Amino acid sequence: MQAAPNSQVSSATSWFLVVATGVLLAGVGLVFPLLAEIQDTFGFSTASLGLISAAAFGSALVSGLFFSGLADRGHTRALMVGGAVLCGVSVLWFAAGTEVWQFVGARVLEGLGLGIFTPSVRKVMTAGGSADAGHQLGRLVSAELGGLLVGPLVGTALASAFSLDAPFVVLGLLNLLLAGVLAFWPLPEVEPSPGRQSALTASLRLLKVPSAAGTALLSLALFLPVGIYDSLWARYLSDRGASTLFIGVTLSLYSLPIVLVAPFGGRLADRTGPVRAATIAMCLIVPVTVLYGSLPWPVAIAAIAILESFPQAVASPAVQTAMLRTGGEDDVAAGQGLINSLNMLGGTLVGLLAPLGYAALGPSVLFALAGAAMAAVFGAGLLLLRRGAGQNDLADTAGSRVVP
Numbered sequence: 092m093q094a095a096p097n098s099q100v101s102s103a104t105s106w107f108l109v110v111a112t113g114v115l116l117a118g119v120g121l122v123f124p125l126l127a128e129i130q131d132t133f134g135f136s137t138a139s140l141g142l143i144s145a146a147a148f149g150s151a152l153v154s155g156l157f158f159s160g161l162a163d164r165g166h167t168r169a170l171m172v173g174g175a176v177l178c179g180v181s182v183l184w185f186a187a188g189t190e191v192w193q194f195v196g197a198r199v200l201e202g203l204g205l206g207i208f209t210p211s212v213r214k215v216m217t218a219g220g221s222a223d224a225g226h227q228l229g230r231l232v233s234a235e236l237g238g239l240l241v242g243p244l245v246g247t248a249l250a251s252a253f254s255l256d257a258p259f260v261v262l263g264l265l266n267l268l269l270a271g272v273l274a275f276w277p278l279p280e281v282e283p284s285p286g287r288q289s290a291l292t293a294s295l296r297l298l299k300v301p302s303a304a305g306t307a308l309l310s311l312a313l314f315l316p317v318g319i320y321d322s323l324w325a326r327y328l329s330d331r332g333a334s335t336l337f338i339g340v341t342l343s344l345y346s347l348p349i350v351l352v353a354p355f356g357g358r359l360a361d362r363t364g365p366v367r368a369a370t371i372a373m374c375l376i377v378p379v380t381v382l383y384g385s386l387p388w389p390v391a392i393a394a395i396a397i398l399e400s401f402p403q404a405v406a407s408p409a410v411q412t413a414m415l416r417t418g419g420e421d422d423v424a425a426g427q428g429l430i431n432s433l434n435m436l437g438g439t440l441v442g443l444l445a446p447l448g449y450a451a452l453g454p455s456v457l458f459a460l461a462g463a464a465m466a467a468v469f470g471a472g473l474l475l476l477r478r479g480a481g482q483n484d485l486a487d488t489a490g491s492r493v494v495p
Contacts, residue, residue: 114238119205125247150198153206163425171273184200206432228357240347312466319442414430445457448460
């Protein structure tokens with residue numbers, strides 16, 4: 092993860108933002124391996140897992156869609172600090188929660204926080220030019236998955252050593268400390284975009300651009316299975332006989348290759364074109380997703396997850412880079428907010444429906460349907476990008492702005 096900061100972001104600030112992103116995502120990662128244990132402890136239904144999962148996705152959709160554009164208007168620090176505070180309170184609420192509505196409320200705050208924090212960080216990291224934007228975004232992807240790698244390990248270790256509440260208290264306080272540091276850290280002054288229209292509708296306006304809409308669909312296709320993993324990964328592996336510790340380890344093993352490879356994947360997108368890189372990666376990801384449902388052994392599922400993580404390390408920064416080049420420098424955060432929000436919408440729906448499908452249809456059919464949906468959505472995105480190409484779409488040319 093060698094830093095290659097752009098002209099406006101110092102090396103120290105670049106690394107600080109990478110670490111900050113990892114810390115926030117570690118708080119999110121705590122939930123995954125402990126969700127089945129929380130369910131068993133407080134005795135709520137499997138269907139409630141869908142509500143808890145969907146709450147974070149739904150609130151992130153709202154905050155990313157309507158507030159991320161404020162970062163393009165010069166409010167990056169306020170959004171990052173506010174996002175860290177919301178995430179910290181969310182994690183602490185998990186420690187205090189005992190009923191379904193409380194866990195749902197905690198995930199709502201988490202989604203709101205991530206929905207404003209993530210686009211703002213991407214705005215700062217890619218300020219001053221997009222020649223190495225894929226690499227910078229790849230480093231953030233690496234940090235996000237690094238947090239998800241550390242979070243389950245910290246969560247399962249602290250829960251085993253102390254109590255189920257301990258990991259949430261530790262990470263919640265750490266997030267609040269991070270918010271305090273962010274409030275005073277010497278961040279670069281990112282010049283506000285001269286937008287004449289409301290920042291609250293900037294992401295929605297990008298939907299009118301075929302290339303932007305198509306790129307958002309590419310990202311959505313990659314994100315659809317996350318709704319399944321968020322609501323069912325712990326339940327699915329538990330039903331296959333896996334322990335809580337094993338579940339936490341599998342999530343960490345999935346994240347590790349992405350942490351190591353994502354910066355390289357971002358550079359590959361810079362060199363070969365983000366849409367091309369994402370397409371090749373998707374051709375590998377879809378079959379692996381389908382295969383999950385037919386494996387009866389937790390070890391085999393974990394092995395397949397590790398294999399899937401390599402193309403994901405290329406695809407994730409690739410679609411973010413494609414959106415950056417589509418929207419142009421004036422709408423960096425709005426574009427990132429758009430793909431995050433559409434991801435959250437897909438995750439919300441899948442998170443709600445997946446437990447029902449799991450109970451009614453079984454894992455084989457559920458993962459087969461997920462693979463088919465990914466292929467269909469990705470294909471629709473490519474069609475929109477082709478339509479945009481007839482309207483001067485230059486999504487694979489660094490620094491370009493696509494207009495309808």
